[in-house]
Amino acid sequence: MRSKAEHTEAIHRERKAAVVVNTKSRRGRRHYAEVLALLKERDFRLTGVHPVTDPSRLRDILTRALDSGPDLLVVGGGDGTLSSSVRHVAGRDVALGVLPLGTTNNFARSLGLPLDLAGAIGVFTEGKVADIDLGICGDRPFANLASFGVSVEVAGTVKPWLKRMLGRAAYPLTAMTVLPRHRPFRAYITVDGKRHELLTHQLNIANGRFHGGWQIARDVSIDNRRLVAYQLGSGKRLRLLGETLVRATTGKWTSLAGGPFVTGQEMLLETDPPMAADIDGEVRLRTPLVLRTIPNGVRVMVPQSFEDT
Incomplete structure (x- = not known):
């Protein structure tokens, strides 16, 4: 694992990211094109773009997105989508970038993220990498x-x-x-x-x-x-x-x-x-x-x- 400072610098410098957006949800479908446009405006090099039309395939899609070797995994969706993403990045040398596209956006709020897309994507270029706690319920x-x-x-x-x-x-x-x-x-x-x-x-x-x-x-x-x-x-x-x-x-x-x-x-x-x-x-x-x-x-x-x- 890189240090948090090294990982932050790599994301700011290389801007290598994979994108997963739950387009089955209304907000994900409506904002999908905007997400890609905003990332390209910020000069991100996208190693993979993955719209999720079938939520039952989310885990396979997340695995495929991580296989492309991004420094940042950008995920858009509600708390259920983000919870699955957290499980995939836990313990790995990749940072999760959260797009608040859910109803309550509890996870995004807990991270102190802006709840507008432009603001949230701005965090990817101006923010920092942090390590937060992972909850475990049973297994x-x-x-x-x-x-x-x-x-x-x-x-x-x-x-x-x-x-x-x-x-x-x-x-x-x-x-x-x-x-x-x-x-x-x-x-x-x-x-x-x-x-x-x-x-x-x-x-x-x-x-x-x-x-x-x-x-x-x-x-x-x-x-x-x-x-x-x-x-x-x-x-x-x-x-x-x-x-x-x-x-x-x-x-x-x-x-x-x-x-x-x-x-x-x-x-x-x-x-x-x-x-x-x-x-x-x-x-x-x-x-x-x-x-x-x-x-x-x-x-x-x-x-x-x-x-x-």
Whole structure:
């Protein structure tokens, strides 16, 4: 592996990149030509251009893109596309360049990236290479979030047309329709030998700083070697509904020191009853599960202002 400084210099000097864009999504299809034009304006030498028309082939396409030997793998899509990309670049001497083409863009927000295409591509020429933490849920790497409870049902219920119309607000609105029939569950989180118990409808364990496009807490980081577990609401539906509405309308910031958060580098999660896990948008695995971080497990391009630890 090159040093981060050497890798940054190579990207700025050689501008050798492969491009993967999920053109199956509305935003990816609409902005695909613009992405290529902006990269060419910045004098990038493209080792491969890969539109993804069939998401089931994404892994094969990412492998082919990396086989061309780029210094930078530019990926455009939502958090699910980016999570797959993170798994491919983890531990490799290639940096991930993120294009925010999703609905909530949680990963891009956690990196402090501009949410417009020109600004995000500008980071590739003016930013720096950083190593951030990689989350692991069971045997599944993840970039941003593993969640349990009502959100798993919401992910399978939210309508594509509602996402296109309302963006990230589609998720809390869908949750309101799912919640009346959802039953609470008990979760047991063991960290550093201490067992925490809670009753809730929704539990999230975050590696990144954002969920649903809103910041979890102002002192959460994607590069602090810690996972953050937190519940929304409690066992009462009205409390969950109220907290969801507050987040949706205000994006309220809280501090880890003053909130109901459990943090640690490794967590054992048990639930009663056993629950499915939504891992960066993919419903995989069931509890009990061990979740942990791999410090500096993924190399990415970030703005110069990003605090790289």
